[in-house]
Amino acid sequence: MDKLIYLDHNSTTPPDPRVVEAMMPYYNEAWGNASSLHQFGRHAKAGVEEAREIIAKTFNCLPEEIYFTSGGTESDNFAVKGAAYEHQNKGKHIITSKIEHHAILESFAFLEEEGFEATYLPVDQYGFVDPDDLRKAIRPDTILVSVMYANNEVGTIQKMDELASVCQEKGVIFHTDAVQAAGKIPIDLKRTPITLMSTSGHKIYGPKGVGILYIRQGTRMIRWQTGGAHERGMRAGTENVPAIVGYGKAMELAQKEMKDNDRKISAMAEEFRNTVLREIPDVRFNGPEEERIKATVNLCFKGAEGEAVILNLDMMGIGVTSGSACTSGALEPSHVLTAMGVPPELAQSAIRFSFGKDNDPEDIDYIVNSLKTAIEKLRMMSPFYQSQ
Numbered sequence: 001m002d003k004l005i006y007l008d009h010n011s012t013t014p015p016d017p018r019v020v021e022a023m024m025p026y027y028n029e030a031w032g033n034a035s036s037l038h039q040f041g042r043h044a045k046a047g048v049e050e051a052r053e054i055i056a057k058t059f060n061c062l063p064e065e066i067y068f069t070s071g072g073t074e075s076d077n078f079a080v081k082g083a084a085y086e087h088q089n090k091g092k093h094i095i096t097s098k099i100e101h102h103a104i105l106e107s108f109a110f111l112e113e114e115g116f117e118a119t120y121l122p123v124d125q126y127g128f129v130d131p132d133d134l135r136k137a138i139r140p141d142t143i144l145v146s147v148m149y150a151n152n153e154v155g156t157i158q159k160m161d162e163l164a165s166v167c168q169e170k171g172v173i174f175h176t177d178a179v180q181a182a183g184k185i186p187i188d189l190k191r192t193p194i195t196l197m198s199t200s201g202h203k204i205y206g207p208k209g210v211g212i213l214y215i216r217q218g219t220r221m222i223r224w225q226t227g228g229a230h231e232r233g234m235r236a237g238t239e240n241v242p243a244i245v246g247y248g249k250a251m252e253l254a255q256k257e258m259k260d261n262d263r264k265i266s267a268m269a270e271e272f273r274n275t276v277l278r279e280i281p282d283v284r285f286n287g288p289e290e291e292r293i294k295a296t297v298n299l300c301f302k303g304a305e306g307e308a309v310i311l312n313l314d315m316m317g318i319g320v321t322s323g324s325a326c327t328s329g330a331l332e333p334s335h336v337l338t339a340m341g342v343p344p345e346l347a348q349s350a351i352r353f354s355f356g357k358d359n360d361p362e363d364i365d366y367i368v369n370s371l372k373t374a375i376e377k378l379r380m381m382s383p384f385y386q387s388q
């Protein structure tokens with residue numbers, strides 16, 4: 001096998017060499033504890049604070065509103081549980097959508113077991129939450145709403161301004177999981193009244209195990225992890241300095257190169273999608289035409305089971321995923337596609353192709369031909385498939 005093609009950038013991205021380069025001095029030289037007063041500590045602290053400044057500037061917020069965490073999952077847990085516990089005296093009703101990442105859905109399930117009441121908003125066939133549905137769902141005892149910015153399986157970008165404004169108007173905390181949006185599309189926290197926002201380093205060519213929770217100034221939250229005074233006492237634990245520095249660098253590059261990356265990746269992904277739809281019969285595209293992270297192309301191949309497609313493509317050197325990586329291994333159809341109204345047996349055949357900045361447009365023919373071979377083979381073996 002000579003070719004290796006990675007098309008799973010929504011799961012994780014290869015670290016940019018410039019990010020790795022920026023991190024290395026914090027392993028080799030400035031390895032001090034960022035809390036120490038001496039110069040070893042001060043050097044490490046300077047790296048952390050510089051990263052905080054870069055990230056704050058990217059989102060047009062204050063550095064004091066950025067809290068470093070171990071990634072998207074922790075930030076989601078911090079946001080949902082941290083806000084719910086802090087504000088439970090006001091009410092115990094919380095709202096989210098049916099297409100969230102499991103870091104949100106499981107946090108909601110946990111809180112339901114703790115006596116909170118949850119509402120799960122539906123989405124339309126493209127994966128959009130209707131701001132009117134949100135408005136109707138908010139009650140006097142609603143304390144938190146969490147709706148993701150961009151979906152990891154189909155790429156749908158929600159109507160963030162409208163959703164956040166409804167919550168602002170009603171005086172309810174609004175959290176968004178922006179793990180798949182941050183660094184890919186512009187986010188302006190001065191303009192959009194988001195109260196809490198989660199992001200993660202490894203989705204934008206940064207290191208794994210680092211992310212942020214943005215907490216709008218004046219928002220009360222429980223102290224998430226107790227111990228020392230790190231992260232202004234809200235999230236104790238010695239900072240992962242190299243990862244934080246790497247995340248700052250990754251964000252700086254993502255911001256600077258956003259337009260070029262988007263143009264290149266979108267063109268490539270669109271060409272791939274259109275070629276597949278033209279050349280392979282019985283394919284369904286899942287997601288909206290516009291208001292989507294175009295790098296994400298989610299397709300159902302009737303009669304070809306998703307896991308089998310993945311394994312066949314893997315043998316041809318192509319890395320893709322079915323549903324989302326976090327659920328692969330389980331054979332249930334994707335909760336996102338099911339919520340969008342895709343029949344379960346068709347949802348079983350869904351494959352997510354997620355393109356990145358290092359993909360080569362020259363490879364599209366090879367990818368489509370490999371896919372065609374795999375689908376034809378699996379359909380021939382399927383007792384259920386009959387072409388129309």
Ligand SMILES: Cc1ncc(COP(=O)(O)O)c(C=O)c1O
Nearest residue numbers: 071072073101103152179180200
């Ligand atoms: C939308 C979304 N939220 C949260 C996460 C979890 O982030 P992390 O891997 O940094 O814990 C992911 C990762 O797949 C994601 O796509």
